[in-house]
Amino acid sequence: MHAVRKGDVAKLGILFERYHRPLFDFLARMTGNTAVAEDLVQDVFVRVLKYRATWRDEGRFETWLFRIARNARADYFKSRSLDEPIDEAAGHASHAPLAIETLARDREVARLQRALMLLREDKRELIVLARYRGMKLDAIADLLGVEVGTVKVRMHRAVKDLRDIFLRLNESPSWNTRNSVGSFPTA
């Protein structure tokens, strides 16, 4: 990043190779749409170029990068119409319908994935960062600009809400976003 900040923009390719997968994973799990996630990853790296002079090497680069990713996602949802359908809970598991239909375990996982997409965005973000990105509490606290204790309390609520939605989906498969806890991403 030092080289990129000094104007060697070709070095951005190295950063891309190192970070595009975790960024894509985070954004795909947050949006439920891989095409949107790819566009957003592109947007993140364009923003890295644009704001490279603002990076201070005393902070963690990954935290700075994910902060940009959060902003890119928020801007995306601000700019799109609220009526526009989102390729939401169907997500990745929907690409394997046969497995879901035949295996009870896969059905449960698909339901959990749907529950995750129905979870309020800020709660989903906490779970994605900790569970899928393996971020430590202090890194999440740094990213969100809150205390570690606050992250713990929010994490508890997030996982609890996720479990509630998951159980309600088990009781009533037709249960949908209109009954959900919170609303789908409005950023």
Added chain:
Amino acid sequence: MEHEKLGRLLPDGVEQREADELDATWRMLGAIDAPAPDSERMRARLDAVIDAVEQTQAPARPREVRTYVLQGLAAAAVLVIGISIGWYARPGGSAFGGTRPPSDTSSVSEIAAMRSEMHDLREMVSLSLMQQQSASERIKGVTWTGQLDRPSGEIVTALLDALMHDPNVNVRLATIDALERFASRDDVRRGTIDAVQRQASPLVQIALIDFMVKTNERESVATLRQLAMDPQVNDAVRARAAWGLQQLG
């Protein structure tokens, strides 16, 4: 991806029973598939951005200056030569406005010489652009070859070289389009069949398979069969190779 145990992420005071239930949900989250990015396509898009930024921020390097000067001179020369040809070609015309017509033989030979000069200039510009550092300039060079009536072997060799060795996927894809008009040449047929095996990029491999089908290149059948059966080859490429074999009968 290594993740924290849920217990470490929760505040103190959560009852054991609840913590166990939440932990079961937490563990089940690990069963959700990880989405897979199309890294190559994303990288190609990023490279285009990097090229654009480099072009706008870099001070004009001597090599680039030479290219722009070359392009400008070539355009001016083509214009002058074109006008001259027009003057010579019109009945009773001469190159510099005189009224005395040149003899038929000298007129024809001068027109031929000018056309040859114009052709050489275009070739020179194409080759020069294809040597540039910027991928977009190289694509421009590849596209320029489409303006040449009878490109020399040097141009075809440069296109084949770009197909095999250019680091940018978009440039390699552009050369495949440009090579289509030379599909009947032996060196192009051999070169493209060779390239489809060596390419690291599935995008380029698929474009080459389409090229084989479009040009009805039956000599590629053995290569396509090899690709279709090789488990190490990208799934999309294998599927396209199988489709190509069907098309070629």
